[in-house]
Amino acid sequence: MEKRFTRYASIIDRQSKSYYDRALKEYKIGCGQQFFLLWIYESPGVPLTVLSEQGRFDKGTTTKAVQKLKQLGYIRSEQDEKDKRMQKLFVEEKAIPVVEKIYAVREKINSLLSTGFTKEEEALAGIILKKMSENAGTYLTENK
Amino acid sequence: MEKRFTRYASIIDRQSKSYYDRALKEYKIGCGQQFFLLWIYESPGVPLTVLSEQGRFDKGTTTKAVQKLKQLGYIRSEQDEKDKRMQKLFVEEKAIPVVEKIYAVREKINSLLSTGFTKEEEALAGIILKKMSENAGTYLTENK
DNA sequence: ATAATATAGTTGGGTATGCAACGAATTTTG
DNA sequence: CAAAATTCGTTGCATACCCAACTATATTAT
Helix, strand or coil: CCCCHHHHHHHHHHHHHHHHHHHHHHHCCCHHHHHHHHHHHHCCCEEHHHHHHHHCCCHHHHHHHHHHHHHCCCEEEEECCCCCCCEEEEECHHHHHHHHHHHHHHHHHHHHHCCCCCHHHHHHHHHHHHHHHHHHHHHCCCCC | CCCCHHHHHHHHHHHHHHHHHHHHHHHCCCHHHHHHHHHHHHCCCEEHHHHHHHHCCCHHHHHHHHHHHHHCCCEEEEECCCCCCCEEEEECHHHHHHHHHHHHHHHHHHHHHCCCCCHHHHHHHHHHHHHHHHHHHHHCCCCC
16 A cells, blocks of 8 residues: 555644644744643743754754744743753743633644544544654654 | 644654655755655646645645756646646656655655554554545635 | 863754735636 | 636745754763
8 A cells, every 4th residue: 555644744734734823823923833832831941952852843943933932922931040051931921811722723623633533533543643753753863 | 632633743744854855865856846746757747736736735835846846857847738827747857766766765754654553553544644634634724 | 170072052044835916818707 | 708707827925944053051081
């Protein structure tokens, strides 16, 4: 059978991004910030490196997303006392409505993506995609 | 269960793109052209609109990828006689080694992505991802 | 302790991509 | 048939992203 995993992943990713962009426009952020804002919300004080690792983003990408969130006043950073290179990130009050909106949009997108799936298929999809993304991180990267 | 389909799709897509970029560097193309070159190879005379639809790419994205392939001499276009707006696309001899390379890389990526999968899981992954990408095209887009 | 290495984060540059506005050709409508 | 609407493709602009080079701080090795 012809496998076309990447083609499907690409379509899912692009369409989801476009949906996020439309849904978050009113908050002045795009698809590129949602992941980071929620992660900071869920892990107060998280440093940039951890964000990069968790999303498998380049450090530069993470820096720029974080800068945008900071400019908008949605997060703030504190320098770590012990390691002065490290910035600990926190969500600001102002961002709470945005966080809630992102959760809702994420939920919506994920349920639209699994339209017509049985409960079993949906669970299986989660497991398979997780495994595949782990493989991507392990076997498709240059280093490691 | 918490669904995170988009996160996984995003990682798979980004890592695959990076792999394509590294693997195709010697041919002066990047991840953004592989889909189009193969499709033109498999469907001689295909117009730009069909490429856009099949990959669910924006028309502008398709135009730019096609322009790059043309500049490199990998494809040529012919104006349709009946409908003068339409460009029919064809692969040039020069591109054959590139086409073969892309097939090999695609195969490699897809097999790396399914590392550790049973035959059943692999087949299931294809079915589920296909379905999900169709849902993305149907339910996540603005129009239609 | 000092030199070599490693790590956190930033920056500059390039590619991929979507979106909106456009021009040209075609089709549909009244 | 002429005007309006649609369709094919292009272009300009903006965002997301990776990569490589860099600074500053921290850690390890000699």
